[in-house]
Amino acid sequence: MTVDPLFEQIDPRSPTPLYAQIAARIRVAVAAAELRPGDALPSVRQLAARLRVNPATVVQAYRDLETEGFVEMRQGAGTFVRDVQSDKRASERARQAIALVRRMVAEASRLGLSTNEIVAAVAKELEMRVA
Amino acid sequence: MSHAVEIHDLHYRAGKSFEIRELALNVPTGSMYGFLGPNGAGKTTTIRLMLGLLRPRSGRIVVLEGEIPREAPRVLARTGYVPEQPHLYPSLTVAEALRFHAAFYRTWDWKWAEELVGAFHLDRAAVLGRLSKGEMGKLEMLLALAQRPELLVLDEPTDGLDPVVRRDVLTALLEYVSQQNATVFISSHLVHELERICDWVGVMDRGRVVVELPMHSFKNGIKRLRIANAPTLAGDTPFVVLAREQTDGGAETWVVRGWQAPMHQYFEGVGASLRDVVDLDLEEGFVELLRTFREPTR
Numbered sequence: 001m002t003v004d005p006l007f008e009q010i011d012p013r014s015p016t017p018l019y020a021q022i023a024a025r026i027r028v029a030v031a032a033a034e035l036r037p038g039d040a041l042p043s044v045r046q047l048a049a050r051l052r053v054n055p056a057t058v059v060q061a062y063r064d065l066e067t068e069g070f071v072e073m074r075q076g077a078g079t080f081v082r083d084v085q086s087d088k089r090a091s092e093r094a095r096q097a098i099a100l101v102r103r104m105v106a107e108a109s110r111l112g113l114s115t116n117e118i119v120a121a122v123a124k125e126l127e128m129r130v131a
Numbered sequence: 132m133s134h135a136v137e138i139h140d141l142h143y144r145a146g147k148s149f150e151i152r153e154l155a156l157n158v159p160t161g162s163m164y165g166f167l168g169p170n171g172a173g174k175t176t177t178i179r180l181m182l183g184l185l186r187p188r189s190g191r192i193v194v195l196e197g198e199i200p201r202e203a204p205r206v207l208a209r210t211g212y213v214p215e216q217p218h219l220y221p222s223l224t225v226a227e228a229l230r231f232h233a234a235f236y237r238t239w240d241w242k243w244a245e246e247l248v249g250a251f252h253l254d255r256a257a258v259l260g261r262l263s264k265g266e267m268g269k270l271e272m273l274l275a276l277a278q279r280p281e282l283l284v285l286d287e288p289t290d291g292l293d294p295v296v297r298r299d300v301l302t303a304l305l306e307y308v309s310q311q312n313a314t315v316f317i318s319s320h321l322v323h324e325l326e327r328i329c330d331w332v333g334v335m336d337r338g339r340v341v342v343e344l345p346m347h348s349f350k351n352g353i354k355r356l357r358i359a360n361a362p363t364l365a366g367d368t369p370f371v372v373l374a375r376e377q378t379d380g381g382a383e384t385w386v387v388r389g390w391q392a393p394m395h396q397y398f399e400g401v402g403a404s405l406r407d408v409v410d411l412d413l414e415e416g417f418v419e420l421l422r423t424f425r426e427p428t429r
Contacts, residue, residue, distance in 0.1 A: 012327040013412035017347050045309040049302050054163050054328050055309035110407060 010051055018053055022061035024096075030070050030084055031092040037083035041071060133160045134193075135282050135314035136181060141190030143180060151176060151338040154190070158316055158331070163308070165329035165346070166318040167417055172335045174318045175215055178286050181316075182212060195282055208236065211275030215286040217267050221260030225253050225270060229277075236278040244277035251299060265296035272300045276307050283307075285317040289324065297321075301328070326350075326413040334420060341424050346413075353416040354390040357407040358383050358398060366401065369394045373423040382406070386419045 010021050029035040041047075041062065048055040062079050065071045069088075073079045108118050136158035143151040151173050158164045168174045179185045181192060183203030192199040197206040219228055225248070233239040248255065251269040262270065268289065275283055283304070289297040305328065308315060319325055325332070326346070333343040342349070353373075361383040365372050371388040378384050390408070398405040411419065 012323065015350055015410040015412075018327070045306060048305050048309055052298070052301055052305065052324075052327050054330055055305060056161075056163075056330060 007047075007051055010053075012053075017057075018051075019057045019060040019064065022047075022051075022053075022058065023064045026061070026065055027068075027070060027092055028096055030081055031089045031096065033089070035081045037081055039081045041079040041081070043078055134158055135160045135162075135195060136316060137191075137193040138177075138181065139191040141180065141192065142188040143176065143185065143190075144188060145176070149173070149176075149338065151180075151187075154338070154340055155343075156333060156340055157343065158314060158333075160314055161312050162331045163315045163329045164317065164331040164333060165325035166316060166333050166335065167320075167322065167325065168318075168335035169421065173338045174335055175286055177335065178284055178316075178318065182207065182210065182284065209238070209281045211278055211280035211283045213271045213275050213283075213285045213288045217259075217271060219259050219270075221258070223259050224255065225257050225259070225262075226255040228259060228270065228274070232274045232278070238279040240277050240279050243279075244273065247273045247277065247303060250303065265292050268292045268296060269300060272303060276303060279311065281313055283313060283315045283317075285315065285319075287319050288317065290320055297324070304328075322414040322417060323412075332413070334417060336421055336424055342420060350411075350413055350416060352389050352391075353411050353419065354387055355409040355411060355419075356385045356387060356390075356405060357409070358385060358403050359406055360403045361385070362401045362403055369397055373419055386411075386423070388420075 007022065007025055009025065010018065012018060014021065016024075026035065026041065035041075042050070044055050044058045044062070047058045051058075062071060062073060066073050066079075070082060070084060071079050072082050105118065134157045136156060138154055138156040141151060141154040143154075149171075154173075154177065156177070166174055166177075176185065180187055181194060181199065183192075183200035183206075186200065194206045195209055197203075199206065220231075223231065229244055229248075233241065233244070251266075251273060253266060253270060253273070257266070259267070259270070268291075272285075272288060275285070285304075289300055292300070301324070304315070307313065317325065317329070330346050331344070332346050332349045334341045344352075357378075359382050361375070365375075368387075370390050372385055373388055374386040376384045395405045395408075
């Protein structure tokens with residue numbers, strides 16, 4: 001499993017708590033099938049050392065993911081990705097898309113951009129990607 | 132919640148100019164507690180009082196459930212301390228310093244000490260007086276960790292070290308904390324580093340603890356607001372106004388503490404409009420907090 005690209009967006013200066021950022025990254029990876037059922041997540045120790053964060057932060061992220069049904073913590077063995085239903089994966093992807101758009105819209109209003117300007121820019125950017 | 136360190140109503144005075152007054156501090160057991168404050172705030176003095184190295188005028192200090200200074204020997208046997216200035220004999224070699232230190236601690240872990248000597252690339256035969264600042268910093272951390280303490284008190288352990296050494300030292304610290312549920316009390320000016328690893332923050336200024344909060348409360352509660360038609364008198368606000376400043380075009384910027392999203396209603400009630408809520412990181416929050424602690428606006 002490739003851990004580093006998965007976690008490179010962790011930002012300690014963000015007001016979003018680190019545990020929530022870590023959990024969100026794993027949720028996205030599961031939703032996008034970057035992480036497959038049965039895949040092992042890095043151990044708490046490994047991930048804490050790699051991200052240079054408090055081990056308690058990683059434990060909390062894993063616990064939240066377990067409560068939500070994304071992973072399973074097996075005593076002494078580690079944390080594993082569960083077989084997540086495809087509709088749950090789809091709804092998670094939709095949730096991430098909404099969160100992304102919200103961040104963009106908030107930033108745009110800070111810059112004083114109008115709705116039309118935002119829509120035009122998004123359409124143009126997506127067109128270029130497709131082409 | 133149990134506390135690894137509890138300080139109540141502590142008073143201490145050194146000379147005429149410096150004084151610690153009514154100091155209260157509570158470090159939850161198992162937390163990583165970041166101790167912030169400008170130079171001269173009294174952080175090192177507080178740490179030295181906490182460890183029984185200085186005697187207070189009055190007040191109560193309890194560390195690992197032992198009264199300081201009365202039970203200091205018993206407490207210090209379970210506490211790892213990295214002082215601001217190295218306190219080792221410069222004529223010893225690395226190997227001798229390890230043996231010397233190990234003799235004081237029943238819980239000393241030779242296996243891990245040896246592993247850390249390797250991981251830190253320390254030369255056993257090197258004389259301490261000739262070690263670089265980075266090597267000395269690593270050795271100090273190694274000595275504190277290998278005694279397997281229940282409490283680690285780190286006084287600017289990585290300040291002034293290069294990024295590679297800082298990373299080595301932090302990795303070893305985090306490794307220890309994930310194995311053992313130790314409490315870490317860490318004073319530093321490297322705010323971004325504390326922001327990554329700490330779950331509690333205490334801020335000290337001019338001999339007093341200004342604020343003590345879980346990291347997420349500290350960071351989430353402090354915001355910068357942009358307001359149009361701001362009221363001249365703030366009146367009864369549901370949050371604490373730390374600072375307010377006029378910006379161009381009649382708008383104002385407020386820095387507030389204790390912010391929660393529904394509080395935007397306050398502005399509608401006073402005929403103002405809230406244009407923007409900006410998040411502050413730990414460093415900005417810390418700077419704003421001190422600025423207002425020093426010059427109260429109202």
